[in-house]
Amino acid sequence: MLRYTVRRLGQLVIVVAVLSILLFAWLRSLPGGPVSALLGNRATPESRAALIQQLGLDQPLYVQYWKFLQRAVSGNFGVSTGVQPGTPALEVFLQRMPATLELSALALLLAVAAGIPLGYFAARRRGSWLDNVSITWSLVGVAVPVFFLAFLLKYVFALELGALPVSGRHEAGINATEVTGFYILDGLLTREWDAAWDAFLHLILPAIALSTIPFSVIFRITRAAVLDVTEEDYVRTAHSKGLTERVIRARHILRNALLPVVTIIGLQTGALLSGAVLTEQVFNLPGLGQALSLGFQRQDFAVLQVVIIASAMVYVLVNLIVDLAYAAIDPRLRTR
Amino acid sequence: MALLEVRDLSVSFARKGEPTVTAVDGISFDVQPGRTVGLVGESGCGKSVTSLAIMGLLPRRGTEVSGSVLFEGTDLLGLSQRDIEQRRGRDLGMVFQDPLSSLNPVVPIGLQVAEVIERHRGVPRRAAMSQARELLDRVGIPDPDRRLKEYSHQLSGGMRQRALIAMALACRPRLLIADEPTTALDVTIQAQILDLLTTLVADTGTALIMITHDLGVVAGMCDEVNVLYAGRVVERAERHELFAAPRHPYTAGLMASVPRLDSSGEQRLSPISGSVADNIPWEQGCAFCPRCSNALQLCGQATPEVEHTGDGRLLRCHNPVGEATPISVEGP
Numbered sequence: 001m002l003r004y005t006v007r008r009l010g011q012l013v014i015v016v017a018v019l020s021i022l023l024f025a026w027l028r029s030l031p032g033g034p035v036s037a038l039l040g041n042r043a044t045p046e047s048r049a050a051l052i053q054q055l056g057l058d059q060p061l062y063v064q065y066w067k068f069l070q071r072a073v074s075g076n077f078g079v080s081t082g083v084q085p086g087t088p089a090l091e092v093f094l095q096r097m098p099a100t101l102e103l104s105a106l107a108l109l110l111a112v113a114a115g116i117p118l119g120y121f122a123a124r125r126r127g128s129w130l131d132n133v134s135i136t137w138s139l140v141g142v143a144v145p146v147f148f149l150a151f152l153l154k155y156v157f158a159l160e161l162g163a164l165p166v167s168g169r170h171e172a173g174i175n176a177t178e179v180t181g182f183y184i185l186d187g188l189l190t191r192e193w194d195a196a197w198d199a200f201l202h203l204i205l206p207a208i209a210l211s212t213i214p215f216s217v218i219f220r221i222t223r224a225a226v227l228d229v230t231e232e233d234y235v236r237t238a239h240s241k242g243l244t245e246r247v248i249r250a251r252h253i254l255r256n257a258l259l260p261v262v263t264i265i266g267l268q269t270g271a272l273l274s275g276a277v278l279t280e281q282v283f284n285l286p287g288l289g290q291a292l293s294l295g296f297q298r299q300d301f302a303v304l305q306v307v308i309i310a311s312a313m314v315y316v317l318v319n320l321i322v323d324l325a326y327a328a329i330d331p332r333l334r335t336r
Numbered sequence: 337m338a339l340l341e342v343r344d345l346s347v348s349f350a351r352k353g354e355p356t357v358t359a360v361d362g363i364s365f366d367v368q369p370g371r372t373v374g375l376v377g378e379s380g381c382g383k384s385v386t387s388l389a390i391m392g393l394l395p396r397r398g399t400e401v402s403g404s405v406l407f408e409g410t411d412l413l414g415l416s417q418r419d420i421e422q423r424r425g426r427d428l429g430m431v432f433q434d435p436l437s438s439l440n441p442v443v444p445i446g447l448q449v450a451e452v453i454e455r456h457r458g459v460p461r462r463a464a465m466s467q468a469r470e471l472l473d474r475v476g477i478p479d480p481d482r483r484l485k486e487y488s489h490q491l492s493g494g495m496r497q498r499a500l501i502a503m504a505l506a507c508r509p510r511l512l513i514a515d516e517p518t519t520a521l522d523v524t525i526q527a528q529i530l531d532l533l534t535t536l537v538a539d540t541g542t543a544l545i546m547i548t549h550d551l552g553v554v555a556g557m558c559d560e561v562n563v564l565y566a567g568r569v570v571e572r573a574e575r576h577e578l579f580a581a582p583r584h585p586y587t588a589g590l591m592a593s594v595p596r597l598d599s600s601g602e603q604r605l606s607p608i609s610g611s612v613a614d615n616i617p618w619e620q621g622c623a624f625c626p627r628c629s630n631a632l633q634l635c636g637q638a639t640p641e642v643e644h645t646g647d648g649r650l651l652r653c654h655n656p657v658g659e660a661t662p663i664s665v666e667g668p
């Protein structure tokens with residue numbers, strides 16, 4: 001198990017290394033080269049000269065790459081030119097990460113908490129109204145584009161009914177102390193319950209919008225897996241031993257059915273960021289998704305670099321966790 | 337009183353858009369306490385469906401079960417879901433054909449044994465585990481302490497079947513059903529497993545329904561035999577009498593198709609021609625008629641009734657083997 005983990009962490013290093021080469025090449029292939037890319041078009045000759053010096057652009061390519069790596073490792077990705085001009089790119093990233101993480105975590109939680117139980121019960125009561133309604137909903141869920149659903153939710157529940165906030169992370173003028181940048185957590189830590197509640201209300205609609213696709217996928221995979229497993233010989237053996245429905249469900253059906261579900265949760269987590277780009281736009285959340293789309297619009301390559309590297313690392317890490325969870329459930333992987 | 341009395345058991349499967357399949361068509365047989373009763377017949381004749389019906393393990397959807405299965409006088413078919421659950425594993429145990437797929441791959445062997453004890457004896461996990469250890473030891477699994485924590489993929493085929501036997505016998509049921517328990521195993525292992533079953537049921541006084549298509553298994557361990565054909569019992573006899581003088585042409589054919597060590601080299605095996613797929617339904621005469629070497633004209637027209645031919649023997653045939661003249665039977 002330990003060797004397995006170490007090996008997977010090694011893969012993480014390789015992925016990041018390959019990605020750094022791609023980014024390095026990308027910056028150098030841009031019109032005007034990395035200097036224009038990183039400083040924007042209105043840079044003074046002095047600042048350009050300073051950057052050329054700093055990046056070592058007058059030196060051979062491998063030296064440039066080495067310097068690039070050194071800067072990256074020390075967290076120096078340059079200064080934002082378009083998203084928050086003048087702020088170091090890493091700082092922009094760190095400021096915006098909590099909003100996206102909070103949103104994605106809540107969306108994933110919703111998707112898992114609804115998808116797995118519904119998938120299970122739909123399978124056990126195949127053909128019932130619960131099954132039919134869930135299947136239809138999950139079809140709608142994958143078919144409707146995220147931004148359209150986000151817009152629809154906002155229109156109905158925020159603008160028309162006024163039941164939930166329209167946009168942002170906090171009501172203007174609320175008295176909230178920032179500790180970690182995760183607003184719900186901050187509210188709980190500082191015992192500012194109203195602030196925590198307010199942050200939560202702001203997250204509901206975006207989280208629902210973002211969760212529909214992962215929910216639909218998790219639901220369908222769970223349902224199919226439970227249907228498959230219920231037919232297995234070992235479930236019949238469990239029945240032949242007179243075990244109660246509860247034990248058969250938890251010990252013999254769910255554990256086996258969860259294997260494909262765990263895999264799909266990993267894949268869906270990776271896809272959350274692209275959904276977050278759209279959701280954050282609609283609800284005007286100052287997160288990474290917004291930074292990504294602003295970054296592309298305003299050609300802020302310093303910020304783009306950080307976000308791209310970070311999301312790749314998250315993706316690999318999530319898949320590492322998925323593999324570990326898989327091995328924790330399935331002994332055939334552990335003892336090989 | 338018999339431990340188990342199966343009376344007129346019929347099972348049919350109805351699927352949307354498909355004709356209804358009658359897999360078991362009015363089977364009756366008894367199992368006396370402590371006896372080993374064979375159910376013999378070729379693939380598709382309804383052996384597994386019969387055993388699943390007794391255990392109440394058939395899928396509920398689209399399955400029609402009729403008749404009765406009296407276990408110590410209680411009709412198992414009439415029990416509520418809860419009541420039959422309480423009897424499975426405690427009064428009735430079952431061992432299946434494929435030991436690998438019959439074990440849960442993600443649950444340790446020990447827990448799979450202990451959970452039966454936990455369920456029916458109401459003992460806590462630790463006590464159940466130590467009983468499970470003893471059971472693994474008794475079914476001949478070496479190093480039971482280690483095996484308790486292992487998973488099915490770490491066991492050999494023979495050990496898996498031993499573990500399944502341990503589970504089925506954990507609560508000392510009065511009836512064990514073994515559905516072709518050795519078909520998926522190597523020949524050398526087969527003999528060991530059959531030995532183990534014989535010893536265990538003898539030690540515990542458990543009655544055994546041994547399901548097989550292998551007459552060698554029947555000859556080795558059954559007290560009495562029911563020969564099934566197309567969902568019906570066609571012949572029933574004590575083992576010695578059956579082997580000494582098979583009466584039904586199907587039984588005789590089965591015996592002739594078993595290789596024998598004592599037969600001379602020139603004597604060819606004579607397999608029964610055709611297969612179950614050729615069956616005609618029992619309503620239009622004998623289902624075995626198209627494949628029968630003894631068939632009379634009558635056989636294709638009137639369904640033979642069950643006859644008791646003395647010494648507890650039972651036969652369903654118009655023209656049994658070893659008889660000069662056909663018995664005349666009133667058609668239905």
Ligand SMILES: Nc1ncnc2c1ncn2[C@@H]1O[C@H](COP(=O)(O)OP(=O)(O)OP(=O)(O)O)[C@@H](O)[C@H]1O
Pocket residue numbers: 349357358359377378379380381382383384385386395549
């Ligand atoms: N769930 C089911 N739905 C429909 N038909 C079924 C079902 N289970 C069994 N059957 C049919 O019932 C018949 C008897 O099957 P069964 O499994 O009892 O045969 P068997 O005597 O055990 O044969 P084998 O030696 O191959 O195990 C077969 O024709 C089979 O196709």
Ligand SMILES: [Mg+2]
Pocket residue numbers: 383384385515516
């Ligand atoms: Mg069978």
